[in-house]
Amino acid sequence: MATMSPRKTDVTGIAFSVVLTVLIIFPLLVVCTWAFADVWRFPNVIPQQFGLRYWHDTLARADVWSALWISIRLSVTVTLLSAAICLPAAYAFARLEFPFRNLLFFSFLAAHAFPKFGLLVAIAAIFLQLHLIGTFWGVVLIQLVGTLLFMIWIPVAAFQSVDRRMEEAARDVGAKPWRVFWSITLPQAGPTIAAAVLLSFVGTFYETEGAWLIGAPRISTTPVLMISFINNQPVIQYGAVLSMILWIPSVVALIFARRVIGSGAFARGFGA
Protein backbone atom coordinates (compact mmCIF):
# COMPACT_ATOMS: atom_id res chain seq x y z
CA MET A 1 0.00 0.00 0.00
CA ALA A 2 1.34 3.39 -0.81
CA THR A 3 2.05 5.64 2.11
CA MET A 4 2.29 9.37 2.06
CA SER A 5 5.63 10.71 3.17
CA PRO A 6 5.41 13.57 5.67
CA ARG A 7 5.69 16.90 3.94
CA LYS A 8 9.19 18.28 4.36
CA THR A 9 9.82 21.94 4.97
CA ASP A 10 11.41 23.38 1.88
CA VAL A 11 13.99 25.62 3.55
CA THR A 12 15.62 26.65 0.29
CA GLY A 13 12.27 27.55 -1.23
CA ILE A 14 11.24 29.61 1.76
CA ALA A 15 14.59 31.40 1.87
CA PHE A 16 14.36 32.13 -1.86
CA SER A 17 10.82 33.48 -1.47
CA VAL A 18 11.81 35.69 1.46
CA VAL A 19 14.82 37.10 -0.41
CA LEU A 20 12.73 37.73 -3.51
CA THR A 21 9.96 39.39 -1.48
CA VAL A 22 12.45 41.59 0.36
CA LEU A 23 14.15 42.56 -2.89
CA ILE A 24 10.83 43.60 -4.41
CA ILE A 25 9.01 44.96 -1.38
CA PHE A 26 11.87 46.75 0.36
CA PRO A 27 12.52 49.42 -2.32
CA LEU A 28 8.76 49.97 -2.58
CA LEU A 29 8.52 50.40 1.18
CA VAL A 30 11.37 52.91 1.15
CA VAL A 31 9.72 54.97 -1.60
CA CYS A 32 6.38 54.75 0.21
CA THR A 33 7.96 55.88 3.48
CA TRP A 34 9.71 58.82 1.78
CA ALA A 35 6.42 59.91 0.20
CA PHE A 36 4.78 60.24 3.62
CA ALA A 37 7.83 61.53 5.52
CA ASP A 38 7.61 65.22 6.33
CA VAL A 39 10.93 65.06 8.24
CA TRP A 40 13.47 62.21 7.90
CA ARG A 41 17.06 62.97 8.76
CA PHE A 42 20.14 60.82 9.07
CA PRO A 43 20.82 58.68 11.15
CA ASN A 44 17.15 57.91 11.99
CA VAL A 45 15.87 54.59 10.60
CA ILE A 46 12.29 55.79 10.48
CA PRO A 47 11.11 59.35 9.73
CA GLN A 48 10.88 61.82 12.59
CA GLN A 49 7.58 63.11 11.27
CA PHE A 50 4.95 61.59 8.96
CA GLY A 51 2.51 63.75 7.02
CA LEU A 52 1.07 64.78 3.66
CA ARG A 53 3.02 68.00 3.28
CA TYR A 54 4.89 66.92 0.16
CA TRP A 55 1.73 65.49 -1.38
CA HIS A 56 0.14 68.93 -1.09
CA ASP A 57 3.29 70.56 -2.48
CA THR A 58 3.62 68.09 -5.36
CA LEU A 59 -0.03 68.19 -6.36
CA ALA A 60 0.03 71.98 -6.23
CA ARG A 61 2.67 72.11 -8.98
CA ALA A 62 1.39 72.91 -12.45
CA ASP A 63 4.16 70.92 -14.14
CA VAL A 64 2.99 67.72 -12.35
CA TRP A 65 -0.57 68.06 -13.61
CA SER A 66 0.66 68.99 -17.05
CA ALA A 67 2.93 65.92 -17.13
CA LEU A 68 0.14 63.66 -15.90
CA TRP A 69 -2.23 64.99 -18.56
CA ILE A 70 0.42 64.52 -21.26
CA SER A 71 1.15 60.96 -20.05
CA ILE A 72 -2.51 59.99 -20.09
CA ARG A 73 -3.12 61.58 -23.50
CA LEU A 74 0.02 60.00 -24.84
CA SER A 75 -0.77 56.50 -23.51
CA VAL A 76 -4.35 56.59 -24.75
CA THR A 77 -3.35 57.94 -28.17
CA VAL A 78 -0.49 55.47 -28.61
CA THR A 79 -2.61 52.52 -27.47
CA LEU A 80 -5.51 53.43 -29.75
CA LEU A 81 -3.24 54.08 -32.73
CA SER A 82 -1.30 50.92 -32.04
CA ALA A 83 -4.52 48.90 -31.85
CA ALA A 84 -5.82 50.46 -35.06
CA ILE A 85 -2.61 49.72 -36.94
CA CYS A 86 -1.45 46.49 -35.33
CA LEU A 87 -4.67 44.51 -34.86
CA PRO A 88 -5.55 44.35 -38.58
CA ALA A 89 -1.89 43.57 -39.27
CA ALA A 90 -1.94 40.84 -36.61
CA TYR A 91 -5.10 39.38 -38.16
CA ALA A 92 -3.40 39.38 -41.56
CA PHE A 93 -0.31 37.67 -40.14
CA ALA A 94 -2.48 35.09 -38.39
CA ARG A 95 -4.86 34.31 -41.22
CA LEU A 96 -3.46 35.32 -44.60
CA GLU A 97 -0.63 34.06 -46.74
CA PHE A 98 1.36 36.76 -48.53
CA PRO A 99 4.93 37.20 -49.80
CA PHE A 100 7.63 37.82 -47.15
CA ARG A 101 5.11 37.14 -44.38
CA ASN A 102 7.61 35.59 -41.99
CA LEU A 103 10.29 38.19 -42.72
CA LEU A 104 7.85 41.01 -41.99
CA PHE A 105 6.60 39.25 -38.91
CA PHE A 106 10.07 38.90 -37.43
CA SER A 107 10.94 42.47 -38.39
CA PHE A 108 8.69 43.61 -35.55
CA LEU A 109 11.24 42.09 -33.21
CA ALA A 110 13.93 44.34 -34.67
CA ALA A 111 13.05 47.29 -32.45
CA HIS A 112 13.72 45.08 -29.44
CA ALA A 113 16.68 43.19 -30.85
CA PHE A 114 19.17 46.08 -30.67
CA PRO A 115 20.26 48.43 -27.89
CA LYS A 116 17.24 50.69 -27.62
CA PHE A 117 19.06 53.97 -27.04
CA GLY A 118 21.07 53.63 -30.25
CA LEU A 119 17.88 53.07 -32.22
CA LEU A 120 16.24 56.06 -30.53
CA VAL A 121 19.17 58.32 -31.38
CA ALA A 122 18.99 57.24 -35.01
CA ILE A 123 15.24 57.91 -35.09
CA ALA A 124 15.76 61.23 -33.30
CA ALA A 125 18.10 62.31 -36.11
CA ILE A 126 15.34 61.62 -38.64
CA PHE A 127 12.72 63.32 -36.47
CA LEU A 128 14.94 66.39 -36.28
CA GLN A 129 14.76 66.71 -40.05
CA LEU A 130 11.00 66.28 -39.89
CA HIS A 131 10.62 68.88 -37.11
CA LEU A 132 9.09 66.27 -34.80
CA ILE A 133 11.50 66.80 -31.91
CA GLY A 134 9.78 68.36 -28.92
CA THR A 135 6.30 67.64 -30.29
CA PHE A 136 3.50 65.50 -28.92
CA TRP A 137 3.17 63.55 -32.17
CA GLY A 138 6.91 62.95 -32.26
CA VAL A 139 6.66 61.23 -28.88
CA VAL A 140 3.55 59.34 -30.06
CA LEU A 141 5.49 57.98 -33.04
CA ILE A 142 8.49 56.90 -31.00
CA GLN A 143 6.24 55.22 -28.43
CA LEU A 144 4.39 53.39 -31.21
CA VAL A 145 7.64 51.64 -32.14
CA GLY A 146 7.87 50.27 -28.61
CA THR A 147 4.35 48.84 -28.67
CA LEU A 148 4.70 46.95 -31.95
CA LEU A 149 6.02 43.79 -30.34
CA PHE A 150 3.16 43.43 -27.85
CA MET A 151 0.50 44.54 -30.28
CA ILE A 152 1.54 42.29 -33.14
CA TRP A 153 2.90 39.14 -31.56
CA ILE A 154 0.32 38.65 -28.82
CA PRO A 155 -2.77 39.31 -31.01
CA VAL A 156 -1.32 37.04 -33.75
CA ALA A 157 -1.22 34.22 -31.18
CA ALA A 158 -4.75 35.15 -30.10
CA PHE A 159 -6.17 35.09 -33.64
CA GLN A 160 -4.36 31.87 -34.46
CA SER A 161 -5.88 30.13 -31.45
CA VAL A 162 -9.47 30.91 -32.51
CA ASP A 163 -11.06 27.73 -33.89
CA ARG A 164 -11.72 28.28 -37.60
CA ARG A 165 -14.77 26.03 -37.37
CA MET A 166 -16.39 28.56 -35.01
CA GLU A 167 -16.01 31.22 -37.69
CA GLU A 168 -17.34 28.87 -40.34
CA ALA A 169 -20.30 28.01 -38.13
CA ALA A 170 -21.09 31.71 -37.89
CA ARG A 171 -20.95 32.14 -41.66
CA ASP A 172 -23.11 29.04 -41.97
CA VAL A 173 -25.90 30.66 -39.95
CA GLY A 174 -25.78 33.80 -42.09
CA ALA A 175 -23.04 36.09 -40.74
CA LYS A 176 -20.99 38.03 -43.28
CA PRO A 177 -17.19 38.08 -42.83
CA TRP A 178 -17.13 41.39 -40.93
CA ARG A 179 -19.90 40.21 -38.59
CA VAL A 180 -18.01 36.96 -38.02
CA PHE A 181 -14.94 38.95 -37.01
CA TRP A 182 -16.91 41.25 -34.74
CA SER A 183 -19.17 38.67 -33.09
CA ILE A 184 -17.00 35.55 -33.01
CA THR A 185 -13.29 36.13 -33.70
CA LEU A 186 -12.85 39.25 -31.61
CA PRO A 187 -14.70 37.98 -28.51
CA GLN A 188 -12.77 34.71 -28.71
CA ALA A 189 -9.42 36.48 -29.05
CA GLY A 190 -10.58 39.41 -26.87
CA PRO A 191 -9.08 38.54 -23.48
CA THR A 192 -5.64 37.96 -24.95
CA ILE A 193 -5.84 41.10 -27.08
CA ALA A 194 -6.94 43.05 -24.00
CA ALA A 195 -3.79 41.81 -22.28
CA ALA A 196 -1.72 43.18 -25.18
CA VAL A 197 -3.56 46.53 -25.08
CA LEU A 198 -2.95 46.72 -21.34
CA LEU A 199 0.75 46.01 -21.74
CA SER A 200 0.89 48.62 -24.47
CA PHE A 201 -0.82 51.26 -22.29
CA VAL A 202 1.31 50.58 -19.23
CA GLY A 203 4.49 50.32 -21.31
CA THR A 204 3.81 53.70 -22.93
CA PHE A 205 2.88 55.32 -19.64
CA TYR A 206 6.19 54.38 -18.03
CA GLU A 207 8.52 54.77 -21.01
CA THR A 208 11.19 57.37 -20.39
CA GLU A 209 14.08 57.15 -22.88
CA GLY A 210 12.09 57.85 -26.04
CA ALA A 211 9.84 60.37 -24.33
CA TRP A 212 12.88 62.26 -23.03
CA LEU A 213 14.96 62.10 -26.21
CA ILE A 214 12.16 63.10 -28.58
CA GLY A 215 9.89 65.10 -26.23
CA ALA A 216 12.39 67.29 -24.38
CA PRO A 217 12.20 70.09 -23.57
CA ARG A 218 8.58 70.94 -24.37
CA ILE A 219 6.92 67.55 -23.85
CA SER A 220 7.53 66.20 -20.37
CA THR A 221 5.75 63.00 -19.36
CA THR A 222 5.24 62.05 -15.71
CA PRO A 223 8.11 59.49 -15.58
CA VAL A 224 10.45 62.03 -17.26
CA LEU A 225 9.38 64.64 -14.70
CA MET A 226 9.95 62.12 -11.91
CA ILE A 227 13.48 61.48 -13.09
CA SER A 228 14.17 65.19 -13.25
CA PHE A 229 12.79 65.57 -9.69
CA ILE A 230 15.04 62.78 -8.44
CA ASN A 231 18.08 64.12 -10.28
CA ASN A 232 17.64 67.85 -9.80
CA GLN A 233 15.63 68.40 -6.62
CA PRO A 234 17.37 68.32 -3.23
CA VAL A 235 14.06 67.15 -1.69
CA ILE A 236 13.64 63.40 -2.19
CA GLN A 237 9.96 63.46 -1.27
CA TYR A 238 8.87 65.07 -4.58
CA GLY A 239 10.24 62.13 -6.52
CA ALA A 240 8.75 59.65 -4.03
CA VAL A 241 5.28 61.20 -4.22
CA LEU A 242 5.40 61.18 -8.02
CA SER A 243 6.54 57.55 -7.98
CA MET A 244 3.52 56.62 -5.91
CA ILE A 245 1.22 58.52 -8.25
CA LEU A 246 2.78 56.56 -11.09
CA TRP A 247 1.88 53.30 -9.43
CA ILE A 248 -1.82 54.03 -9.82
CA PRO A 249 -2.16 53.10 -13.53
CA SER A 250 -0.26 49.85 -13.16
CA VAL A 251 -2.25 48.85 -10.06
CA VAL A 252 -5.54 49.65 -11.81
CA ALA A 253 -4.32 47.77 -14.90
CA LEU A 254 -3.34 44.72 -12.87
CA ILE A 255 -6.70 44.64 -11.04
CA PHE A 256 -8.43 44.94 -14.41
CA ALA A 257 -6.26 42.18 -15.84
CA ARG A 258 -7.00 39.78 -13.00
CA ARG A 259 -10.73 40.45 -12.90
CA VAL A 260 -11.66 40.92 -16.52
CA ILE A 261 -9.00 39.22 -18.58
CA GLY A 262 -7.89 36.40 -16.31
CA SER A 263 -4.33 35.33 -15.82
CA GLY A 264 -4.57 32.63 -18.51
CA ALA A 265 -4.89 35.23 -21.26
CA PHE A 266 -1.34 36.46 -20.72
CA ALA A 267 -0.04 32.92 -20.93
CA ARG A 268 -2.08 32.26 -24.08
CA GLY A 269 -0.81 35.50 -25.54
CA PHE A 270 2.68 34.16 -25.35
CA GLY A 271 1.64 30.87 -26.93
CA ALA A 272 1.33 28.81 -23.72
Next chain:
Amino acid sequence: MATLELSNVTKQFGPTIAVNKVSLSVGDGELVCLLGPSGSGKSTVLRMIGGFATPSSGAVLIDGEDVTKVPPERRPTGMVFQSHALWSHMSVFGNIAFGLKLRRLPREEIARKVEAVLDLVGLAGYGKRRPHQLSGGQQQRVALARSLVLEPKILLLDEPFASLDQHLRERLREEVRDIQQRVGITTLFVTHGQDEALALADRIVIMRDGKVEQVDPPDIVYRAPRTPFVAGFIGTMNLIDGTVSGGRLDAGGLVVEAPIADGPATLAVRPEFLTLEASDAAGAPVAHRVTDYGTHLIVDIDLPGGERVKAMAPVAEGWKAGQKLTLRPEQIAVYRDGAAIYRSAADQQQASVVNG
Protein backbone atom coordinates in the same frame (compact mmCIF):
# COMPACT_ATOMS: atom_id res chain seq x y z
CA MET B 1 -37.76 20.84 -48.40
CA ALA B 2 -35.25 20.49 -51.15
CA THR B 3 -33.23 18.47 -53.60
CA LEU B 4 -29.48 18.57 -54.08
CA GLU B 5 -27.54 17.93 -57.23
CA LEU B 6 -23.78 17.63 -57.64
CA SER B 7 -22.67 17.71 -61.25
CA ASN B 8 -19.11 16.58 -62.01
CA VAL B 9 -17.78 18.39 -58.96
CA THR B 10 -13.98 18.45 -58.77
CA LYS B 11 -11.74 20.02 -56.16
CA GLN B 12 -8.03 20.37 -56.67
CA PHE B 13 -5.52 21.52 -54.05
CA GLY B 14 -2.39 22.28 -56.05
CA PRO B 15 -1.43 19.05 -57.79
CA THR B 16 -3.69 16.95 -55.53
CA ILE B 17 -7.18 16.10 -56.73
CA ALA B 18 -9.21 15.79 -53.53
CA VAL B 19 -12.56 15.28 -55.28
CA ASN B 20 -12.72 13.95 -58.81
CA LYS B 21 -15.83 14.50 -60.93
CA VAL B 22 -18.37 13.56 -58.29
CA SER B 23 -21.99 13.55 -59.41
CA LEU B 24 -24.85 12.86 -57.05
CA SER B 25 -28.57 13.52 -56.76
CA VAL B 26 -30.18 13.68 -53.34
CA GLY B 27 -33.96 13.59 -53.19
CA ASP B 28 -36.28 15.63 -51.04
CA GLY B 29 -36.13 14.50 -47.39
CA GLU B 30 -33.52 11.88 -48.12
CA LEU B 31 -30.66 11.10 -45.73
CA VAL B 32 -27.52 10.26 -47.64
CA CYS B 33 -24.28 9.19 -45.97
CA LEU B 34 -20.91 9.94 -47.51
CA LEU B 35 -18.74 7.08 -46.34
CA GLY B 36 -15.09 6.46 -46.96
CA PRO B 37 -11.68 6.24 -45.37
CA SER B 38 -9.70 9.32 -44.31
CA GLY B 39 -8.61 11.34 -47.33
CA SER B 40 -11.33 9.98 -49.59
CA GLY B 41 -12.73 13.48 -50.18
CA LYS B 42 -16.05 13.11 -48.38
CA SER B 43 -15.59 16.13 -46.09
CA THR B 44 -14.41 18.23 -49.03
CA VAL B 45 -17.62 17.36 -50.86
CA LEU B 46 -19.62 18.46 -47.83
CA ARG B 47 -17.63 21.68 -47.53
CA MET B 48 -18.29 22.45 -51.19
CA ILE B 49 -22.02 21.96 -50.63
CA GLY B 50 -21.84 24.23 -47.56
CA GLY B 51 -19.90 26.88 -49.47
CA PHE B 52 -16.69 26.62 -47.44
CA ALA B 53 -14.76 25.36 -50.45
CA THR B 54 -15.26 26.34 -54.07
CA PRO B 55 -15.23 23.55 -56.65
CA SER B 56 -12.38 23.73 -59.17
CA SER B 57 -14.97 22.61 -61.72
CA GLY B 58 -18.52 21.30 -61.76
CA ALA B 59 -21.67 22.66 -60.17
CA VAL B 60 -23.67 22.43 -56.95
CA LEU B 61 -27.43 22.86 -57.38
CA ILE B 62 -29.99 23.19 -54.59
CA ASP B 63 -33.58 22.95 -55.78
CA GLY B 64 -32.27 23.34 -59.30
CA GLU B 65 -30.55 26.64 -58.51
CA ASP B 66 -26.80 26.86 -59.10
CA VAL B 67 -25.17 27.83 -55.78
CA THR B 68 -21.59 26.96 -56.76
CA LYS B 69 -20.33 30.52 -56.26
CA VAL B 70 -22.75 31.53 -53.51
CA PRO B 71 -20.99 32.27 -50.18
CA PRO B 72 -21.93 30.10 -47.18
CA GLU B 73 -23.94 32.83 -45.44
CA ARG B 74 -26.31 32.99 -48.41
CA ARG B 75 -26.72 29.24 -48.93
CA PRO B 76 -29.83 27.46 -47.68
CA THR B 77 -27.67 24.90 -45.89
CA GLY B 78 -26.98 24.19 -42.23
CA MET B 79 -23.75 22.56 -41.14
CA VAL B 80 -23.00 20.63 -37.96
CA PHE B 81 -19.27 20.32 -37.36
CA GLN B 82 -17.33 17.45 -35.82
CA SER B 83 -15.86 19.76 -33.18
CA HIS B 84 -19.35 21.16 -32.38
CA ALA B 85 -17.88 24.68 -33.00
CA LEU B 86 -20.12 26.21 -30.36
CA TRP B 87 -19.28 29.79 -29.47
CA SER B 88 -17.96 29.55 -25.95
CA HIS B 89 -18.54 33.23 -25.19
CA MET B 90 -22.29 32.80 -25.73
CA SER B 91 -24.93 30.84 -23.82
CA VAL B 92 -26.78 27.93 -25.42
CA PHE B 93 -29.62 30.37 -26.15
CA GLY B 94 -27.15 32.86 -27.66
CA ASN B 95 -25.64 30.18 -29.89
CA ILE B 96 -29.01 29.11 -31.26
CA ALA B 97 -30.45 32.62 -31.48
CA PHE B 98 -27.44 34.11 -33.32
CA GLY B 99 -28.65 33.18 -36.81
CA LEU B 100 -32.21 34.29 -36.01
CA LYS B 101 -30.93 37.66 -34.78
CA LEU B 102 -29.02 38.10 -38.04
CA ARG B 103 -32.36 37.63 -39.79
CA ARG B 104 -33.78 40.44 -37.61
CA LEU B 105 -36.70 38.39 -36.28
CA PRO B 106 -38.73 39.87 -33.39
CA ARG B 107 -37.35 39.01 -29.96
CA GLU B 108 -40.44 37.02 -28.94
CA GLU B 109 -40.30 34.93 -32.09
CA ILE B 110 -36.59 34.21 -31.53
CA ALA B 111 -37.32 33.07 -27.97
CA ARG B 112 -40.18 30.88 -29.15
CA LYS B 113 -38.14 29.28 -31.93
CA VAL B 114 -35.14 28.63 -29.68
CA GLU B 115 -37.31 27.02 -27.01
CA ALA B 116 -39.03 24.87 -29.65
CA VAL B 117 -35.78 23.61 -31.15
CA LEU B 118 -34.25 22.98 -27.71
CA ASP B 119 -37.31 20.90 -26.97
CA LEU B 120 -36.86 19.06 -30.28
CA VAL B 121 -33.29 18.04 -29.41
CA GLY B 122 -34.22 17.17 -25.82
CA LEU B 123 -32.52 20.13 -24.14
CA ALA B 124 -35.50 22.16 -22.93
CA GLY B 125 -34.43 24.45 -20.09
CA TYR B 126 -30.73 24.45 -21.03
CA GLY B 127 -30.81 27.86 -22.71
CA LYS B 128 -28.94 29.76 -20.02
CA ARG B 129 -26.05 27.32 -19.77
CA ARG B 130 -22.66 27.89 -21.31
CA PRO B 131 -21.28 25.32 -23.76
CA HIS B 132 -18.56 24.24 -21.29
CA GLN B 133 -21.29 23.32 -18.80
CA LEU B 134 -22.65 20.68 -21.19
CA SER B 135 -21.50 17.14 -21.94
CA GLY B 136 -20.14 16.25 -25.39
CA GLY B 137 -23.48 14.79 -26.46
CA GLN B 138 -25.40 17.83 -25.25
CA GLN B 139 -22.99 20.14 -27.06
CA GLN B 140 -23.57 18.22 -30.27
CA ARG B 141 -27.33 18.54 -29.81
CA VAL B 142 -26.94 22.30 -29.37
CA ALA B 143 -24.92 22.39 -32.60
CA LEU B 144 -27.72 20.47 -34.30
CA ALA B 145 -30.34 22.81 -32.83
CA ARG B 146 -28.34 25.83 -34.05
CA SER B 147 -28.59 24.54 -37.59
CA LEU B 148 -32.18 23.26 -37.41
CA VAL B 149 -33.63 26.46 -35.95
CA LEU B 150 -32.90 28.25 -39.24
CA GLU B 151 -34.89 25.62 -41.14
CA PRO B 152 -32.23 25.07 -43.82
CA LYS B 153 -33.13 23.28 -47.01
CA ILE B 154 -30.15 20.94 -46.66
CA LEU B 155 -28.65 19.75 -43.39
CA LEU B 156 -24.94 18.88 -43.54
CA LEU B 157 -23.41 16.76 -40.78
CA ASP B 158 -19.63 16.44 -40.82
CA GLU B 159 -18.73 13.43 -38.66
CA PRO B 160 -20.81 14.90 -35.84
CA PHE B 161 -20.35 11.98 -33.48
CA ALA B 162 -16.68 11.25 -34.08
CA SER B 163 -15.60 12.79 -30.78
CA LEU B 164 -18.20 10.93 -28.70
CA ASP B 165 -17.95 7.54 -27.04
CA GLN B 166 -19.51 4.50 -28.68
CA HIS B 167 -22.59 4.28 -26.44
CA LEU B 168 -23.44 7.96 -26.80
CA ARG B 169 -22.76 7.81 -30.53
CA GLU B 170 -25.30 5.02 -31.00
CA ARG B 171 -27.92 6.87 -28.96
CA LEU B 172 -27.39 10.18 -30.71
CA ARG B 173 -27.48 8.74 -34.20
CA GLU B 174 -30.87 7.22 -33.45
CA GLU B 175 -32.05 10.58 -32.14
CA VAL B 176 -30.70 12.37 -35.21
CA ARG B 177 -32.48 9.90 -37.46
CA ASP B 178 -35.74 10.45 -35.54
CA ILE B 179 -35.38 14.23 -35.72
CA GLN B 180 -34.47 14.11 -39.42
CA GLN B 181 -37.52 12.00 -40.21
CA ARG B 182 -39.80 14.19 -38.07
CA VAL B 183 -38.58 17.38 -39.73
CA GLY B 184 -38.24 15.72 -43.13
CA ILE B 185 -35.09 17.64 -43.97
CA THR B 186 -32.77 16.61 -46.81
CA THR B 187 -29.57 15.54 -45.07
CA LEU B 188 -25.99 14.70 -46.00
CA PHE B 189 -24.00 12.94 -43.35
CA VAL B 190 -20.25 12.41 -43.56
CA THR B 191 -18.82 9.53 -41.61
CA HIS B 192 -16.03 7.02 -41.74
CA GLY B 193 -18.03 4.65 -39.54
CA GLN B 194 -19.79 2.01 -41.61
CA ASP B 195 -22.14 1.09 -38.74
CA GLU B 196 -23.26 4.72 -38.58
CA ALA B 197 -23.90 4.79 -42.32
CA LEU B 198 -25.75 1.46 -42.32
CA ALA B 199 -27.92 2.52 -39.37
CA LEU B 200 -28.80 6.00 -40.61
CA ALA B 201 -28.76 6.29 -44.35
CA ASP B 202 -31.44 5.98 -46.99
CA ARG B 203 -28.53 5.72 -49.39
CA ILE B 204 -24.79 5.41 -48.89
CA VAL B 205 -22.19 7.02 -51.12
CA ILE B 206 -18.92 5.12 -50.83
CA MET B 207 -15.94 7.30 -51.70
CA ARG B 208 -12.35 6.40 -52.39
CA ASP B 209 -9.50 8.65 -53.54
CA GLY B 210 -11.92 11.46 -54.39
CA LYS B 211 -14.19 9.29 -56.53
CA VAL B 212 -17.55 7.68 -55.94
CA GLU B 213 -17.30 3.90 -55.84
CA GLN B 214 -20.97 3.09 -55.29
CA VAL B 215 -24.24 4.83 -54.44
CA ASP B 216 -26.95 2.53 -53.14
CA PRO B 217 -29.24 1.83 -50.18
CA PRO B 218 -27.42 0.22 -47.21
CA ASP B 219 -28.75 -3.29 -47.87
CA ILE B 220 -27.53 -3.22 -51.47
CA VAL B 221 -24.16 -1.79 -50.50
CA TYR B 222 -23.76 -4.55 -47.93
CA ARG B 223 -25.13 -7.45 -49.94
CA ALA B 224 -24.12 -6.45 -53.43
CA PRO B 225 -20.96 -4.34 -53.28
CA ARG B 226 -19.93 -3.35 -56.79
CA THR B 227 -16.19 -3.25 -56.24
CA PRO B 228 -13.74 -5.21 -54.09
CA PHE B 229 -13.01 -1.94 -52.25
CA VAL B 230 -16.65 -1.51 -51.24
CA ALA B 231 -16.87 -5.20 -50.38
CA GLY B 232 -13.87 -4.88 -48.08
CA PHE B 233 -14.85 -1.50 -46.63
CA ILE B 234 -18.42 -2.31 -45.62
CA GLY B 235 -18.63 -4.99 -42.97
CA THR B 236 -16.17 -7.86 -42.95
CA MET B 237 -15.53 -9.58 -46.24
CA ASN B 238 -13.17 -12.41 -47.09
CA LEU B 239 -11.45 -11.45 -50.35
CA ILE B 240 -9.31 -14.23 -51.77
CA ASP B 241 -7.46 -14.06 -55.08
CA GLY B 242 -7.76 -17.14 -57.29
CA THR B 243 -8.15 -18.48 -60.79
CA VAL B 244 -11.23 -19.53 -62.75
CA SER B 245 -10.89 -22.60 -64.86
CA GLY B 246 -13.73 -24.56 -66.44
CA GLY B 247 -16.41 -22.78 -64.44
CA ARG B 248 -14.71 -23.36 -61.09
CA LEU B 249 -12.90 -20.75 -59.08
CA ASP B 250 -10.03 -21.98 -56.92
CA ALA B 251 -9.21 -19.30 -54.34
CA GLY B 252 -6.50 -20.33 -51.91
CA GLY B 253 -7.79 -23.87 -51.87
CA LEU B 254 -11.43 -22.88 -51.51
CA VAL B 255 -13.11 -24.04 -54.71
CA VAL B 256 -16.54 -22.76 -55.79
CA GLU B 257 -18.75 -22.93 -58.86
CA ALA B 258 -18.31 -19.74 -60.93
CA PRO B 259 -19.80 -19.85 -64.45
CA ILE B 260 -17.55 -17.18 -65.88
CA ALA B 261 -14.71 -17.00 -68.39
CA ASP B 262 -11.39 -18.49 -67.33
CA GLY B 263 -8.79 -16.20 -65.82
CA PRO B 264 -7.78 -14.54 -62.58
CA ALA B 265 -10.59 -13.48 -60.22
CA THR B 266 -11.23 -12.56 -56.59
CA LEU B 267 -13.65 -14.55 -54.47
CA ALA B 268 -15.69 -12.52 -51.95
CA VAL B 269 -17.63 -14.19 -49.18
CA ARG B 270 -18.93 -12.77 -45.90
CA PRO B 271 -18.11 -14.59 -42.65
CA GLU B 272 -21.81 -15.15 -41.97
CA PHE B 273 -22.12 -16.99 -45.32
CA LEU B 274 -19.36 -19.46 -44.53
CA THR B 275 -20.80 -22.45 -42.71
CA LEU B 276 -18.40 -24.80 -40.99
CA GLU B 277 -18.32 -28.53 -40.60
CA ALA B 278 -15.79 -30.70 -38.89
CA SER B 279 -13.36 -32.49 -41.20
CA ASP B 280 -10.68 -35.10 -40.86
CA ALA B 281 -9.36 -34.81 -44.41
CA ALA B 282 -5.67 -34.30 -44.85
CA GLY B 283 -4.84 -30.72 -45.88
CA ALA B 284 -8.22 -29.39 -44.73
CA PRO B 285 -8.47 -25.78 -43.48
CA VAL B 286 -7.56 -25.38 -39.81
CA ALA B 287 -9.15 -23.07 -37.19
CA HIS B 288 -6.37 -20.70 -36.21
CA ARG B 289 -8.22 -18.71 -33.55
CA VAL B 290 -11.76 -18.69 -32.15
CA THR B 291 -13.15 -15.50 -30.61
CA ASP B 292 -16.34 -15.63 -28.59
CA TYR B 293 -18.37 -12.40 -28.98
CA GLY B 294 -21.17 -13.65 -26.76
CA THR B 295 -23.78 -13.74 -29.52
CA HIS B 296 -21.59 -15.60 -32.01
CA LEU B 297 -18.13 -17.00 -32.64
CA ILE B 298 -15.65 -15.59 -35.12
CA VAL B 299 -13.36 -18.33 -36.36
CA ASP B 300 -10.11 -17.36 -38.12
CA ILE B 301 -9.28 -20.16 -40.52
CA ASP B 302 -6.06 -20.91 -42.35
CA LEU B 303 -6.77 -22.17 -45.90
CA PRO B 304 -4.49 -24.69 -47.52
CA GLY B 305 -3.23 -21.98 -49.90
CA GLY B 306 -1.96 -19.90 -46.98
CA GLU B 307 -4.82 -17.35 -46.98
CA ARG B 308 -6.67 -16.64 -43.76
CA VAL B 309 -10.44 -16.15 -43.74
CA LYS B 310 -13.06 -15.40 -41.11
CA ALA B 311 -16.24 -17.36 -40.51
CA MET B 312 -19.14 -16.56 -38.21
CA ALA B 313 -20.62 -19.49 -36.33
CA PRO B 314 -23.25 -19.99 -33.61
CA VAL B 315 -21.76 -20.19 -30.11
CA ALA B 316 -23.38 -23.61 -29.71
CA GLU B 317 -21.10 -25.08 -32.39
CA GLY B 318 -18.21 -24.59 -29.99
CA TRP B 319 -15.32 -24.59 -32.46
CA LYS B 320 -11.82 -24.73 -31.02
CA ALA B 321 -8.50 -23.53 -32.39
CA GLY B 322 -6.62 -26.30 -34.20
CA GLN B 323 -9.72 -28.13 -35.44
CA LYS B 324 -9.82 -29.21 -39.09
CA LEU B 325 -12.81 -27.80 -40.95
CA THR B 326 -14.82 -27.96 -44.14
CA LEU B 327 -15.99 -24.56 -45.40
CA ARG B 328 -19.30 -24.25 -47.19
CA PRO B 329 -19.83 -20.79 -48.83
CA GLU B 330 -23.54 -20.04 -49.16
CA GLN B 331 -23.39 -16.71 -51.00
CA ILE B 332 -20.44 -15.52 -53.01
CA ALA B 333 -19.42 -12.78 -55.37
CA VAL B 334 -16.59 -12.85 -57.86
CA TYR B 335 -14.65 -9.73 -58.88
CA ARG B 336 -12.41 -9.24 -61.87
CA ASP B 337 -10.68 -5.97 -62.89
CA GLY B 338 -12.24 -4.13 -59.96
CA ALA B 339 -15.86 -4.99 -60.81
CA ALA B 340 -18.32 -7.71 -59.77
CA ILE B 341 -18.73 -10.22 -62.59
CA TYR B 342 -20.65 -12.95 -60.82
CA ARG B 343 -22.88 -13.11 -57.78
CA SER B 344 -24.72 -16.14 -56.52
CA ALA B 345 -28.38 -15.61 -55.66
CA ALA B 346 -29.17 -15.39 -51.95
CA ASP B 347 -30.96 -18.69 -51.90
CA GLN B 348 -28.62 -20.44 -54.32
CA GLN B 349 -26.37 -22.72 -52.35
CA GLN B 350 -22.93 -23.10 -53.73
CA ALA B 351 -21.41 -26.53 -53.78
CA SER B 352 -18.38 -26.18 -51.63
CA VAL B 353 -15.25 -28.08 -52.31
CA VAL B 354 -12.46 -27.94 -49.89
CA ASN B 355 -9.03 -28.94 -50.84
CA GLY B 356 -8.32 -32.38 -49.58
